[in-house]
Amino acid sequence: MIEATTTIDSSSNRIRHLPISPASPLVGARGVVYLLPELADCQPVKRSKEYLEETYIRIALIADDGDCPVAAKVTQAQYDGAVAAMVYNDTLSAPEMSAILSAQLAASQPTIPIIAVDSGYGETLRVEITTLLDEAWHSTGTQYRAIFASIYEDDDHAHLGAWE
Numbered sequence: 001m002i003e004a005t006t007t008i009d010s011s012s013n014r015i016r017h018l019p020i021s022p023a024s025p026l027v028g029a030r031g032v033v034y035l036l037p038e039l040a041d042c043q044p045v046k047r048s049k050e051y052l053e054e055t056y057i058r059i060a061l062i063a064d065d066g067d068c069p070v071a072a073k074v075t076q077a078q079y080d081g082a083v084a085a086m087v088y089n090d091t092l093s094a095p096e097m098s099a100i101l102s103a104q105l106a107a108s109q110p111t112i113p114i115i116a117v118d119s120g121y122g123e124t125l126r127v128e129i130t131t132l133l134d135e136a137w138h139s140t141g142t143q144y145r146a147i148f149a150s151i152y153e154d155d156d157h158a159h160l161g162a163w164e
Helices: 049-053 070-079 094-105 119-138
Strands: 015-017 030-035 058-063 084-088 114-117 148-153 160-163
Touching: 015 094, 030 119, 058 070, 058 119, 070 084, 070 094, 084 094, 084 119, 094 114, 114 119
Parallel strands: 030 058, 058 084, 084 114
Antiparallel strands: 015 114, 030 148, 148 160
Protein backbone atom coordinates (compact mmCIF):
# COMPACT_ATOMS: atom_id res chain seq x y z
CA MET A 1 0.00 0.00 0.00
CA ILE A 2 1.42 3.39 -0.99
CA GLU A 3 0.67 6.20 1.45
CA ALA A 4 2.21 9.08 -0.50
CA THR A 5 4.32 9.75 -3.58
CA THR A 6 6.59 12.69 -4.28
CA THR A 7 8.60 13.26 -7.45
CA ILE A 8 11.79 15.30 -7.21
CA ASP A 9 13.42 16.21 -10.52
CA SER A 10 16.63 17.99 -11.41
CA SER A 11 14.80 21.11 -12.62
CA SER A 12 13.96 21.96 -9.01
CA ASN A 13 17.66 22.12 -8.02
CA ARG A 14 16.83 19.83 -5.10
CA ILE A 15 18.75 16.95 -6.67
CA ARG A 16 21.76 16.84 -8.97
CA HIS A 17 23.33 13.76 -10.57
CA LEU A 18 27.12 13.76 -10.29
CA PRO A 19 28.52 13.48 -13.82
CA ILE A 20 31.55 11.59 -12.45
CA SER A 21 29.22 8.74 -11.51
CA PRO A 22 27.46 6.46 -13.97
CA ALA A 23 23.84 6.71 -14.99
CA SER A 24 21.81 3.88 -13.55
CA PRO A 25 21.54 0.63 -15.48
CA LEU A 26 18.33 0.07 -13.51
CA VAL A 27 16.16 2.90 -14.76
CA GLY A 28 12.76 2.62 -13.15
CA ALA A 29 14.23 0.32 -10.51
CA ARG A 30 12.62 0.66 -7.13
CA GLY A 31 14.68 0.28 -3.98
CA VAL A 32 14.42 0.75 -0.24
CA VAL A 33 16.12 3.93 0.93
CA TYR A 34 18.30 3.12 3.94
CA LEU A 35 20.55 5.14 6.22
CA LEU A 36 24.17 4.21 5.75
CA PRO A 37 25.40 3.11 9.19
CA GLU A 38 28.43 4.73 10.82
CA LEU A 39 31.72 3.26 9.66
CA ALA A 40 34.04 1.89 12.35
CA ASP A 41 37.34 3.77 11.96
CA CYS A 42 35.96 5.15 8.65
CA GLN A 43 36.79 1.84 6.98
CA PRO A 44 34.27 0.25 4.58
CA VAL A 45 33.55 -3.43 5.24
CA LYS A 46 32.67 -5.96 2.54
CA ARG A 47 29.39 -7.75 3.16
CA SER A 48 28.87 -11.48 3.08
CA LYS A 49 27.18 -13.10 0.10
CA GLU A 50 24.31 -14.10 2.41
CA TYR A 51 23.80 -10.48 3.50
CA LEU A 52 23.56 -9.31 -0.08
CA GLU A 53 21.18 -12.11 -1.10
CA GLU A 54 18.80 -11.62 1.82
CA THR A 55 18.12 -7.92 1.45
CA TYR A 56 16.10 -5.71 -0.85
CA ILE A 57 17.37 -3.54 -3.66
CA ARG A 58 18.85 -0.66 -1.69
CA ILE A 59 19.51 3.03 -2.23
CA ALA A 60 21.82 4.56 0.36
CA LEU A 61 21.16 7.88 2.06
CA ILE A 62 24.54 9.32 3.07
CA ALA A 63 25.09 12.31 5.33
CA ASP A 64 28.19 14.38 4.58
CA ASP A 65 28.61 15.14 8.26
CA GLY A 66 32.39 15.29 8.47
CA ASP A 67 32.70 12.11 10.55
CA CYS A 68 34.21 10.08 7.70
CA PRO A 69 35.17 10.96 4.14
CA VAL A 70 32.26 10.72 1.71
CA ALA A 71 34.39 8.48 -0.55
CA ALA A 72 34.57 5.87 2.25
CA LYS A 73 30.81 6.07 2.74
CA VAL A 74 30.14 5.67 -1.00
CA THR A 75 32.47 2.67 -1.05
CA GLN A 76 30.48 1.16 1.85
CA ALA A 77 27.23 1.71 -0.06
CA GLN A 78 28.78 -0.11 -3.04
CA TYR A 79 29.88 -2.95 -0.73
CA ASP A 80 26.32 -3.05 0.65
CA GLY A 81 25.05 -3.73 -2.85
CA ALA A 82 23.28 -0.36 -3.12
CA VAL A 83 22.19 0.47 -6.68
CA ALA A 84 22.59 4.23 -6.04
CA ALA A 85 23.35 6.73 -3.30
CA MET A 86 21.90 10.09 -2.28
CA VAL A 87 24.35 12.38 -0.45
CA TYR A 88 23.39 15.48 1.50
CA ASN A 89 24.96 18.03 3.83
CA ASP A 90 23.18 19.95 6.60
CA THR A 91 23.71 23.34 4.98
CA LEU A 92 24.42 22.98 1.26
CA SER A 93 22.16 23.03 -1.77
CA ALA A 94 22.24 20.23 -4.34
CA PRO A 95 24.30 22.27 -6.87
CA GLU A 96 26.83 23.17 -4.15
CA MET A 97 27.00 19.54 -2.99
CA SER A 98 27.41 18.35 -6.56
CA ALA A 99 30.47 20.54 -7.13
CA ILE A 100 32.09 19.53 -3.82
CA LEU A 101 31.30 15.82 -4.22
CA SER A 102 32.54 15.73 -7.81
CA ALA A 103 35.93 16.97 -6.58
CA GLN A 104 35.99 14.63 -3.56
CA LEU A 105 34.93 11.50 -5.45
CA ALA A 106 36.83 11.98 -8.73
CA ALA A 107 39.73 9.76 -7.67
CA SER A 108 37.54 6.96 -6.29
CA GLN A 109 35.49 6.56 -9.49
CA PRO A 110 32.13 5.48 -8.05
CA THR A 111 30.47 2.51 -9.74
CA ILE A 112 26.94 3.48 -8.69
CA PRO A 113 25.00 6.65 -9.51
CA ILE A 114 25.53 9.39 -6.94
CA ILE A 115 22.89 12.06 -6.47
CA ALA A 116 23.53 15.22 -4.46
CA VAL A 117 20.38 16.30 -2.64
CA ASP A 118 19.72 19.57 -0.87
CA SER A 119 19.91 19.79 2.90
CA GLY A 120 16.15 19.98 3.47
CA TYR A 121 15.34 16.96 1.33
CA GLY A 122 18.18 14.88 2.80
CA GLU A 123 17.28 15.76 6.36
CA THR A 124 13.59 15.04 5.75
CA LEU A 125 14.44 11.59 4.42
CA ARG A 126 16.76 10.92 7.39
CA VAL A 127 14.07 11.88 9.90
CA GLU A 128 11.41 9.79 8.12
CA ILE A 129 13.67 6.72 7.93
CA THR A 130 14.67 7.09 11.58
CA THR A 131 10.98 7.32 12.57
CA LEU A 132 10.14 4.20 10.55
CA LEU A 133 13.04 2.28 12.11
CA ASP A 134 11.86 3.25 15.58
CA GLU A 135 8.32 2.24 14.66
CA ALA A 136 9.53 -1.16 13.40
CA TRP A 137 11.67 -1.68 16.52
CA HIS A 138 8.63 -1.26 18.76
CA SER A 139 6.20 -3.16 16.57
CA THR A 140 5.00 -6.65 17.35
CA GLY A 141 3.65 -7.16 13.84
CA THR A 142 5.28 -8.67 10.79
CA GLN A 143 4.62 -5.84 8.35
CA TYR A 144 6.80 -2.74 8.26
CA ARG A 145 6.70 0.54 6.41
CA ALA A 146 9.62 1.77 4.32
CA ILE A 147 10.59 4.54 1.96
CA PHE A 148 11.12 3.43 -1.61
CA ALA A 149 12.73 5.41 -4.41
CA SER A 150 12.49 4.93 -8.17
CA ILE A 151 15.17 6.17 -10.55
CA TYR A 152 14.43 7.89 -13.86
CA GLU A 153 16.72 9.18 -16.61
CA ASP A 154 16.54 12.69 -18.00
CA ASP A 155 15.40 13.37 -21.55
CA ASP A 156 18.80 12.73 -23.15
CA HIS A 157 19.10 9.34 -21.36
CA ALA A 158 22.61 10.24 -20.21
CA HIS A 159 21.96 11.20 -16.58
CA LEU A 160 19.53 10.55 -13.81
CA GLY A 161 16.87 13.18 -13.93
CA ALA A 162 14.36 12.30 -11.22
CA TRP A 163 13.65 10.24 -8.16
CA GLU A 164 10.20 9.29 -6.97
